[in-house]
Amino acid sequence: MSTNACIVGIGDTRYVRGEGSGVSQLALQLQAAVRAIDDAGLEARQIDGIMPFPNLGTAEEFAANLGCENLRFAATINMGGAAPVASLQAAGAAVASGAASYVLLPAGWNGYSGRRAAETVQEQTTSIPGGAIARDFYLPYGLTAPPQWYALMARRHMHEFGTSAEQLGAIAMAMRKHAQLNDNAVMHGKEMTLEQYLGSPMITDPYRLFDCCLETDGAAAVVVTSAERARDLKGKPVSILGVAAGQPYPADEITNRKDIFVTGLTIAAPEAFRKAGVTPADIDFAEIYDCFTFEVLQQLEETGFCERGEGGAFVEGGRIELGGELPVNTHGGLLSEAHVLGMNHLVEAVRQLRGEAGKRQVTGAKLGVVTGWGDFGDGSIAVLGQ
Amino acid sequence: MGDTQYTKPLPALVGLTKDFYGFCKQGELRFQRCDDCNAWRHVPRELCAECGSWSWQWQKSTGKGAVFTWTVAERPLHPGFKDAAPYAPVVVEMEEGVRLLSELGDCTPDQLEIGMAVEVYFDAVTDEVTLPKFRRAG
Numbered sequence: 001m002s003t004n005a006c007i008v009g010i011g012d013t014r015y016v017r018g019e020g021s022g023v024s025q026l027a028l029q030l031q032a033a034v035r036a037i038d039d040a041g042l043e044a045r046q047i048d049g050i051m052p053f054p055n056l057g058t059a060e061e062f063a064a065n066l067g068c069e070n071l072r073f074a075a076t077i078n079m080g081g082a083a084p085v086a087s088l089q090a091a092g093a094a095v096a097s098g099a100a101s102y103v104l105l106p107a108g109w110n111g112y113s114g115r116r117a118a119e120t121v122q123e124q125t126t127s128i129p130g131g132a133i134a135r136d137f138y139l140p141y142g143l144t145a146p147p148q149w150y151a152l153m154a155r156r157h158m159h160e161f162g163t164s165a166e167q168l169g170a171i172a173m174a175m176r177k178h179a180q181l182n183d184n185a186v187m188h189g190k191e192m193t194l195e196q197y198l199g200s201p202m203i204t205d206p207y208r209l210f211d212c213c214l215e216t217d218g219a220a221a222v223v224v225t226s227a228e229r230a231r232d233l234k235g236k237p238v239s240i241l242g243v244a245a246g247q248p249y250p251a252d253e254i255t256n257r258k259d260i261f262v263t264g265l266t267i268a269a270p271e272a273f274r275k276a277g278v279t280p281a282d283i284d285f286a287e288i289y290d291c292f293t294f295e296v297l298q299q300l301e302e303t304g305f306c307e308r309g310e311g312g313a314f315v316e317g318g319r320i321e322l323g324g325e326l327p328v329n330t331h332g333g334l335l336s337e338a339h340v341l342g343m344n345h346l347v348e349a350v351r352q353l354r355g356e357a358g359k360r361q362v363t364g365a366k367l368g369v370v371t372g373w374g375d376f377g378d379g380s381i382a383v384l385g386q
Numbered sequence: 387m388g389d390t391q392y393t394k395p396l397p398a399l400v401g402l403t404k405d406f407y408g409f410c411k412q413g414e415l416r417f418q419r420c421d422d423c424n425a426w427r428h429v430p431r432e433l434c435a436e437c438g439s440w441s442w443q444w445q446k447s448t449g450k451g452a453v454f455t456w457t458v459a460e461r462p463l464h465p466g467f468k469d470a471a472p473y474a475p476v477v478v479e480m481e482e483g484v485r486l487l488s489e490l491g492d493c494t495p496d497q498l499e500i501g502m503a504v505e506v507y508f509d510a511v512t513d514e515v516t517l518p519k520f521r522r523a524g
Contacts, residue, residue: 133429136397140517141489143457143475144395144464151457152477159455159500205458205495253429255477255485260455 005092006230006237007384009040009223010347013108015184015338020113021217026057029108030065032219032343037066040223041234042102047223049073049100051087053107053341054080062106073100079245080374081289082264083107084222084343085382086245091224101229107343108219116215130252130376137253147212147292148204149254149376154294155206156260161309165206167316168293169197171328172210172335174321175290179332181322181360186216187336211293213334220343222350238353238384241367242276244268245380254376264379265371266302273304276367276383280304283383284365285352286326287345289373290333299371300328303381322360330360342372346382353386394466396515402430405444411516415506417484419445428484449506450523451480458495478504478520492521 011032013021021028037044044066050059051074059074073094077086084107091103134143143149157163176192179185192210200209230237246267248257273279280303288303290296297311305326306314314320320328331337331348338344349368351357357365372380397403402418409416418427422439433440456476462468474495479485490504504520511517 132398132403135395136403137429138475138487139395139464139466140397140511140515141475141487142394142459142462142464142467142470142473143487144467148457148459148463148475152455152475155457156455156500202458202460204460204463207457250435255454255487256428 003227004239004241005095005224006227006239007222007346007350008225008230008233008235008237009036009038009042010221010350011035011037011039012184012220012340012344012347013218015186015216015218015340017112017186017216021110025109025114026061026065028110028217028219029057029106029221030062032108032221033062033066033104033106036104036221036223039235040102042223045069047102047104049091049094049103051091051103051105052076053083053343054078056107056109062104073103077245079372079378079380081291081342082245082372082374082378082380084341084346085243085370085372085380088224088240088346088382089243089245089380092240092243095224095226095229101225103224104221105224105343106219106221107341109341110217111215111339112217114217133253147207150292150295151204151207152254153260153298154292157294157298158206161312163297163312165198166194167297167312168206168211169194170315171290171293171296171320172197174315175329175333175335177321178330178360179336181358182331182337185332185337186214187332206294207292213291213339214336216338216340218338218340218344220340220347222343222346236354236386238350238386241278241383241385242272242274243380243382244271244275245378247379248377251376251378261298261302261308263298263302263373263377265299265373265381266379268379268381269303272381272383276385278367278383283326283367283369285330285362286328286369286371287330287333287349288328288371289342289345290329290335291373293335295373296328299373299379302379303369303371322362327362330357330362345370349384353384392512394470394511395464396512399514406430407515409444410508410518411510413508415447415449415518416444417447417480417482418442426482426484428486447506448481451478451504451520453477453498453500453502453504454479454485455500456498458498474498476520486518488518488520490521491519
């Protein structure tokens, strides 16, 4: 019997644009949290560990609203979008050491009806690692926002390896295709052709509009506990077989890396596979943090699903679509389901491994990978299994 | 010289950053160089990450380099660049090996090429701040 920590509860809200969620960022996350706790078959008072997403709430306010009167473990991993998967590692350590019994990981925001990404860039100069560096050396030249940071890597990759716009488009289209099988995906009912992709306005070369993640309202949450406690709960636990996080070097400055494609995931992936005792070839599906299309390609390479420079060819020909060799972002991802900070990727992976993914179920899914990507290339990865 | 209408964000002139931009104001591009292992570094750091030495000098760059990568911002994502698009942040790899983010003053975005040889010039954007920028070399 596995001794790994497990995900025993998942919860999410409706993912919307348009009128928006109609509730506060905190209330939205609490909705997801309540569902995750209920899904686990727990009472809120049993949750004694909370790991909020960076800058989206405090453990204290989650605990006070939910009635977690025995809170013992509160921590946030400051890795931006890499935080949810990296938090699995800390939550697993907490339940293994006895620091906590049941740890809640919530994330969510009103990314559409609330403050939009384009309005938060000034604030980010102080909220990201390397904020002073960005302020003093990037912002004066107009490098002000995440798509622009990462576009520098994408352009260099295109130069070195011949990666094409059509290959980035194959990623966007795969996510969009998967969203057609997901009623909660914001892009459900909105199919996309390559012509529509290529015709979408350029945001920051080489990223077109449809290379960029959505701005949406929504929240998701998971609950982690030990394998021993998981056995006493009602549901079928999903095991965290291997999880690791890493940072690029230097993590606070994006231009002076000896190898610009080495990110946190490059360091974390071999560690996660080693712990899990499996290889990329064993994986049935992958939920890859898709803030932008190129980051999917890059993470497929750095995770070891293909060699460096081969990502462009790897994503073509339906290989990353359902029915392909490695279905990627079976829910539609941040690109076509919703931007729920990657917590929606964890929720989807659990659904796949429980066999509860409905029309988009990966046949015989036994092993899945979830990655996170944040800030200037922080990375995290979890190998999850039944 | 200084343009009172300048609306783009400016560096905070404190600490080592103040020194870096102070040299630019004097028409010099200087980077830190380790006294012990001779490694150049940018952005400014307190000690040498290569060898651990705290001993360093601001040494003058040749000012020459090549375009390493770039993006073309078609849709500004900062109010200070509202009217600037399209514009292109460019990473220049200097002869010394360090890279810095800047822009090319004599190129339109469609003329950019990775590997293009460039040299520094200095743009006094305000009375206080002079930014190093680049143009095509000889």
